[in-house]
Amino acid sequence: MMWTKQVLEMIWQGVLETLYMTGLSTFFGYVLGLPLGIILAITDKTGICPNRFLYRTLDIVVNILRSIPFLILLILLIPFTRLLVGRSYGSTATVVPLVVAAAPFIARMVESSVKEVDAGVIEAARSMGAGTFTIITRVMLVEARTSIVAGVTIALGTILGYSAMAGTVGGGGLGDIAVRYGYYRYEEGIMFVTVILLIVLVQIFQLTGMKLAARINHK
Amino acid sequence: MAQIRLNKVTKRFEDVVALKDVSLSIEQGEIFGIIGMSGAGKSTLVRCLNYLEKPTGGEVEIEGVILGELSEKELRKKRKSIAMIFQHFNLLMQKNAVDNVAFPLRIQGVRKREAREQALEYLKVVGLTEKAKAYPSKLSGGQKQRVAIARALASKPHILLCDEATSALDPQTTQSILELLKGINRQYGITIVMITHQMEVIQKICHRVAIIENGEVAEEGTVEKVFRHPESEAGRKLILKEQLREGKEPINILYANTRDVNGTAKGEMILGVSDQSKESVIQYLRDRNLTVWEVDDDVDKTGA
Numbered sequence: 281m282m283w284t285k286q287v288l289e290m291i292w293q294g295v296l297e298t299l300y301m302t303g304l305s306t307f308f309g310y311v312l313g314l315p316l317g318i319i320l321a322i323t324d325k326t327g328i329c330p331n332r333f334l335y336r337t338l339d340i341v342v343n344i345l346r347s348i349p350f351l352i353l354l355i356l357l358i359p360f361t362r363l364l365v366g367r368s369y370g371s372t373a374t375v376v377p378l379v380v381a382a383a384p385f386i387a388r389m390v391e392s393s394v395k396e397v398d399a400g401v402i403e404a405a406r407s408m409g410a411g412t413f414t415i416i417t418r419v420m421l422v423e424a425r426t427s428i429v430a431g432v433t434i435a436l437g438t439i440l441g442y443s444a445m446a447g448t449v450g451g452g453g454l455g456d457i458a459v460r461y462g463y464y465r466y467e468e469g470i471m472f473v474t475v476i477l478l479i480v481l482v483q484i485f486q487l488t489g490m491k492l493a494a495r496i497n498h499k
Numbered sequence: 500m501a502q503i504r505l506n507k508v509t510k511r512f513e514d515v516v517a518l519k520d521v522s523l524s525i526e527q528g529e530i531f532g533i534i535g536m537s538g539a540g541k542s543t544l545v546r547c548l549n550y551l552e553k554p555t556g557g558e559v560e561i562e563g564v565i566l567g568e569l570s571e572k573e574l575r576k577k578r579k580s581i582a583m584i585f586q587h588f589n590l591l592m593q594k595n596a597v598d599n600v601a602f603p604l605r606i607q608g609v610r611k612r613e614a615r616e617q618a619l620e621y622l623k624v625v626g627l628t629e630k631a632k633a634y635p636s637k638l639s640g641g642q643k644q645r646v647a648i649a650r651a652l653a654s655k656p657h658i659l660l661c662d663e664a665t666s667a668l669d670p671q672t673t674q675s676i677l678e679l680l681k682g683i684n685r686q687y688g689i690t691i692v693m694i695t696h697q698m699e700v701i702q703k704i705c706h707r708v709a710i711i712e713n714g715e716v717a718e719e720g721t722v723e724k725v726f727r728h729p730e731s732e733a734g735r736k737l738i739l740k741e742q743l744r745e746g747k748e749p750i751n752i753l754y755a756n757t758r759d760v761n762g763t764a765k766g767e768m769i770l771g772v773s774d775q776s777k778e779s780v781i782q783y784l785r786d787r788n789l790t791v792w793e794v795d796d797d798v799d800k801t802g803a
Contacts, residue, residue, distance in 0.1 A: 398592075401590070403551060403589065404585065404589035404590075406551055406578075407660075408578065408582070408602070408603040408606060408654060409579045409603075409606070409607075409654075411572075411575055418605070423593055425593065426593075496593075498592060498594075498595075499636055
């Protein structure tokens with residue numbers, strides 16, 4: 281009874297939903313997190329345009345968002361999600377809290393990647409007459425790209441984990457299936473398969489991400 | 500009119516004074532050395548020349564323009580004519596040699612293809628054509644500095660600032676980089692300002708030199724004059740230390756009491772030397788018409 285065509289289709293659907301949520305959330309996570317991370321890196325006291333007020337403000341906001349447990353954030357954001365997507369359940373709706381949860385930690389990873397860039401190279405660019413924007417786009421992002429790609433790999437894995445958690449409250453995807461069938465209906469077989477699939481996905485992200493990072497690195 | 504003129508330049512970092520009333524003028528086409536011990540303020544001084552460090556007092560005038568009076572945008576434009584090379588080369592690790600050289604052109608808005616073509620020309624000047632596609636991690640220190648020099652030339656500067664450009668290199672490589680810089684100075688007429696703690700760098704290529712100590716100019720003049728007749732304590736220490744190294748033996752200046760008498764240093768100095776180098780040190784000093792006594796003291800070492 282367990283492995284009917286219906287169940288297999290459901291699991292495949294789950295895989296697609298998980299990939300959709302993870303991919304979209306990582307993308308928007310970077311749309312917000314990348315500039316935020318860069319601003320954090322350059323406004324810090326050793327950065328290229330130190331700004332104590334801006335740095336402290338963003339620093340605190342990022343820390344607060346990172347301290348809220350994801351499940352709580354998910355619930356807290358329901359009105360906001362409804363406003364943005366029109367409803368608060370399903371995989372598209374889950375993207376909203378996922379992005380809010382991912383952006384601050386992506387920002388931290390980007391901040392640390394950018395801060396790793398050799399200060400000497402930045403100084404050399406300044407000596408050539410490069411302005412702040414040029415330094416960000418042509419020096420920092422170029423020199424930090426390996427580290428940033430490694431960060432994307434980590435972000436994908438983490439967001440995938442969060443998306444599975446969102447499944448418990450009707451978020452869709454593999455996590456949803458694991459909870460509905462495995463937990464509520466005691467169908468351990470299905471739960472087992474979904475967990476294995478989640479592990480396989482994380483492995484694939486990790487492997488491809490690291491391979492890509494190594495390939496673009498010339499250091 | 501001098502190409503570079505510093506007028507009472509002072510730089511304060513919170514409660515530390517890095518530069519105190521430094522006044523210098525450097526002429527178009529000359530190779531000017533600035534020497535001092537580490538921590539003397541040389542690096543701060545050279546960074547004031549392109550305003551990477553903004554002085555807290557005084558004026559920096561480059562080709563008749565007072566840098567302090569420029570807007571941020573004008574300053575960035577001005578920097579394009581003042582190139583700089585560094586002790587640790589500061590190349591982009593993720594770009595190959597030709598793209599590193601093309602970099603200043605790219606940020607000036609030159610198209611990629613044209614920038615690369617020009618970059619190849621400058622790689623030829625520094626003798627690295629065959630390494631155009633190599634990434635910095637695959638280059639030796641000397642090759643990296645050549646790429647950095649090509650990169651500096653690419654922006655067609657009037658002035659080249661060298662911040663300890665040979666300090667991370669072995670003596671042979673230092674020699675070849677100095678030759679290259681000398682050639683560039685001659686061929687393109689680019690004024691070179693060399694910051695260094697190495698006497699031999701000054702001796703080999705500089706026309707004039709300033710000695711910096713504790714953020715102040717201790718003395719300046721032609722290399723010949725400063726080497727023959729150092730007038731300042733700092734100068735004497737630097738030169739003595741360097742020249743006695745000919746015997747490749749470390750010496751200690753135990754005591755010095757010298758003063759300026761009509762432009763010549765008079766006074767006495769007690770030096771601590773090891774037994775092995777004693778003869779050569781005494782000979783060296785006698786050759787320079789100095790009176791030398793051997794002091795057999797209570798200390799283990801012999802003072803000469």
